[in-house]
Amino acid sequence: MIYFDILLFLLALLSCGAAYWLAGYAERVPDTRWRICYLIPAIIGILFSLHEGAEQCMAGVYLALLLLTAGVFSQKAAVRKKAAAAGALCALTALPLCLLIPSYRRKDYAADFRKGFSYMKKYYLLAEHKQLDLDALYQKYLPDFEAATAQKDAIANEIAWTKFCAEFHDGHVGYSSSRSVSNQALAQASGHDYGLVIVTLSDGKTVAVQTDASLEKYGIRNGTEILTWNGMTPAEADRQSELYAARSFADIDNEQFYAGICAAGTGGETVPVEFLDENGSVQRADLPQLSAPYSERLEAALDVLNRGVNADNLQFTELDDTTVCLRIRDMMDDTKSMESGDFSTVQRRLRSELVSFRKQGIRNAVIDIRSNGGGTDGIVTAVAELFAPExxxxxxxxGVWDEQNRCFIREENGRFKTGGDVTFNGEQLLGDGHIVLLVNSGSASASDHLCHVLRGMENVTVMGFTESNGSAQGVFGLNLDYGSLSFSSSVMLEKDGSIFIDSGADRQSGNGLDIRVPLDETAVNALFEKDEDYVLEQALDLLHEKYP
Amino acid sequence: MRRIMASQLYQLKRIRAMWMLIIGITLIFLLTVIGPLLNLERPTASLLIGQQMPLLFVMLTIMTGVVSAFLCTNDFTDQTLNHEVLSGVSRMESYFGRAIPAILVSVVLSLFWLAMAVCAADVLYGWGNQLSVQTVAAEILLTAFPLIRLSCFFVMLSFIIKRPFIVIGISCAMIYLIFQVGGSTLFNAHNYYLAGIANAFYILNTEQFGVFAAGSEHINYVLVPTVTPASAAVTVAVSLVFSAGWLLLGYSYFHHDDLK
Structure with missing residues (x-):
């Protein structure tokens, strides 16, 4: 039984006892106001039920509280005592019902899924573009939600939603309930920690990173090549992980970068692993399970791979005598700007700082939008205007919204009808200087926009281990009973009416890299041994060599 | 009973605080509707009404408490009710002679205000496409049932407590409690019938979905009413059962009351 039901159950029993005693006392000390006491438990019961919702198995308790109100109608001690006794008996029936009936406090996750799906069916924009069969997805995942409902399993519900959303290969399709449930779901889906994470290098080798000190005795350390995991190649083991199906990449190149990363969470009490030692000979070891879930180690490894410059949002940092870095953590500014959509204040500040840097001899800039999940297009134009050529x-x-039919208008050829173009005017504040834009697969939404508008410019180079996310349509959140669902609902187009950035069935977004930084032994060593920002170092090297 | 009802309504008309409340709530409703005129971007009437009606209902809850408090407790404080009972008027007549006008005034005024807000918004902004006129009309009419339920609750409370300002205080505290205790479950479809206010909120609430364009702050909202034919039927049934229950409890208390 949940805490609130236990409280209400005890309250009902106590109220019945008190009502029984009061019946005798009220006869000895008559006062019509005693009747109010017989009403109070019912009102408290309503307030309790409002908090957690009514529950069929608690009907006995509700009936008990209702029976006590008989004391309002009648002042006879016998009637009040009988009502209190009958109420106590009714309340007691709730205990076995709540403990034994499986449907007690069951949350209908399947109904929530149906509701969310019905909205997606109506308003999700990219189903045709991505060639998704939404009905087939519904049929595929409904049993998972029904099982979560039957088992009253919030974590299974979260995992089912995450897998369902991952099928869209759209960074804007997502579900979240509470942080704690999300973390538990991630921990459950990721598997067990064996002390390492496996990443695939650009040359196809799979190596250990984020290794635990306990693996030293086996000779496994950061950069050790892993040949097999649990009798499989890391790529095969990767697909055994439940997390594999729950991870979503809009762009297939990004998915390939992370191939094998879920592998090291699969296995039993121990997991057999084959690896190459320092001399190049094959070694075998049985790695024992560690206590923490794999998700913690994985998150730490991803943090090392994806971290950006450690500076506040929309702040410049001087990297050297000729280069500054503008860190953009979110495409957002203060609340006032976000509400009004007017970002002129932040733009003025950035412009003035940039002009001042220029006077100090700064020529080049790094704009770091790694792991920037997006925000508003107002920041995109505010920043792009400062750096773009004049x-x-x-x-x-x-797109063009049809208010009457509540949809975006399509042309006869199936493409969305184009509305107004959005343009901006460049100021080229760095003059002949060069700009390196650092991105990764976490640079989504408005970050994708910034990447897209800057990448074609002659003074900009886009760099990273991975491309930007590739999810650029407008997103809107929908509250469901047990969580919230978000998906692409506002159409953004290219001039010709084709979809802006978002990948289609080929899963290639329109935001490629100019320079893909290879994840090789040197990079692994720099990232996981020397704690360096390898991508930033590569950017600086490029600027020093080509744009001194 | 008709005479008691008429005298109660006459009394109510002469309470200055009541008129101030009516003028105050009318102004709040009108300001809510007129307010967006100051914005650069104006909503349509259906959008404004769809978004604001649940909040406007908070005012109606307080007003229901005030009307019941004044109509049902005033004659306790100056002991008119004692004389009325002594003069041979039955307790049932005394009770329902006050309860019925309280319920009627609350419901009629509430429906008037809601309708006024809708009409004013329509005149100022044009109707738009977010909600149909029929949907809004049906929602407003359906709100009458939880309003009756609320009003009956305050009638019962007034006859038990007999002090107008305590009843008014409780109506304000109820709103606070509902929001605090109810929390996120308040609008849960499975709980809405537990409290009259939650039920009215559920009826007037809409699920919102929005689309927007780059380079613009304008959001095109799609509003979907939460109420369904089934939930409307439950609302009517539950409201009537609760109304009868509260009225009976109130009458039972008053019937045996020593009128101290």
Missing amino acids: GEHYYVTN
Whole structure:
């Protein structure tokens, strides 16, 4: 039984006892106001039920509280005592019912899924573009939600939603309930920790990173090549992980970068592993399970791979005598700007700082939007205007919303009808200087926009281990009973009416890299041994060599 | 009973605080509707009404408490009720002679205010497409049932407590408690019938979905009413059962009351 039901159950029993005693006392000390006491438990019961919702198995308790109100109607001690006794008996029936009936406090996750799906069916924009069969997905995942409902399993519900959302290969499709349930779901889906994470290098080798000190005795350390995991190649083991199906990448190149990363969470009490030692000979070891879930080690490894410059949002940092870095953690600013959509204040500040840097001899800039999950397009234009070459630049074309039919209008050829173009004017504040834009697969939404508008410019180079996310349509959240669902619902187009950035069935987004930084032994060593920002170092090397 | 009802309504008309409340709530409703005129981007009437009606209902809850408090407790404080009972008027007549006008005034005024807000918004902004006129009309009419339920609850409370300002205080505290204790479960479809306020909120609430464009702050909202034919039927049934229950409890208490 849940805490609130136990409280209400005890309250009902206590109220019945008190009502029984009061019946005798009220006869000895008559006062019509005693009747109010027989009403109070019912009102408290309603308030309790409002907090946690009514429950069929608790009907006995509700009936008990209702029976006590008989004391309001009648002042006879016998009637009040009988009502209190009958109420206590009714309340007691709730205990076995709550403990034994499986449907007690069952949450209908399947109904929540149906509701969320019905909205997606109506308003998700990219089903045709991505060639998704939504009905087939519904049929595939409904049993998972029904099972979660039957088992009253919030974590299974979260995992089912995450897997369902991952099928869209759209960074804007997501579900979240509470942070604690999300963390538990991640921990459950990721598997057990054996002390390492496996990453695939650019040359196809699979190596250990984020290794635990306990693996030293086996000779496994950061950079050790892992040949097999649990009798399989890391790529095969990867697909055994439940987390594999729950991870979503809009762009297939990004998915390939992370191939094998879920593998080291699979296995039993121990897991057999084959690896190459320092001399190049094959070694075998049985790695024991550690106490923490794999998700913790995985998150730590991803943090090392994806971290950006450690500076506040929309702040410049001087990297050396000729280069500054503008860190953009979110495409957002203060509440006032976000509400008004006017980002002129932050733009003025950045412009003034940039002009001042220029006077100090700064020529080049690094714009770091790694792991920037997005925000508003107002920041995109505010930043792009400062760095883009002088003149007008095209940003994006909006779709045309049909208010009557509540949908975006399509042309006869199936493409969305184009509305107004959005443009901006470049100021090229760095003059002949060069800009390196650092991105990764966590650079999504408005970050994707910034990457898209800057990447074609002659003074900009886009760099990273991975491309930006590739999810750029407008997103809106929908509250469901047990969580919230978000998905692409506002169409953003190219001039010709084709979809802006988001990948189609080929899973290639329109945001490639100019320079893909290879994840090789040197990079692994720099990241996991020397704690360096390898991608930033590569960017600086490029600027020093080509744009001194 | 008709005479008692008429005299109660006459009394109510002469309470200055009541008129101030009516003017105050009318102003709040009108300001809510007129307020967006100051914004650069104006909503349509259906959007404004769809978004604001649940909040406007908070005012109606307080007003229901005030009307019941004034109509049902005033004659306790100056002991008019004692004389009325002594003069041979039955307790049932005394009780329902006050309860019925309290319920009627609360419901009629509430429906008037809601309708006024809808009409004013329509005149100022044009109707729009977010909600149909029929949907809004049906929602407002359906709200009458939880309002009756609320009003009956305050009638019962007034006859038990007999002090107008305590009843008014409780109506304000109820709103606070409902929001605090109810929390996120308040609008859960499975719980809405537990309290009259939650039920009215559920009826007037809409699920919101929005689309927008780059380079613009404008959001095109899609509003979907939460109420369904089944939940409307439950609302009517539950409201009537609770109303009868509260009225009976109130009458039972008053019937045996020593009127101290």
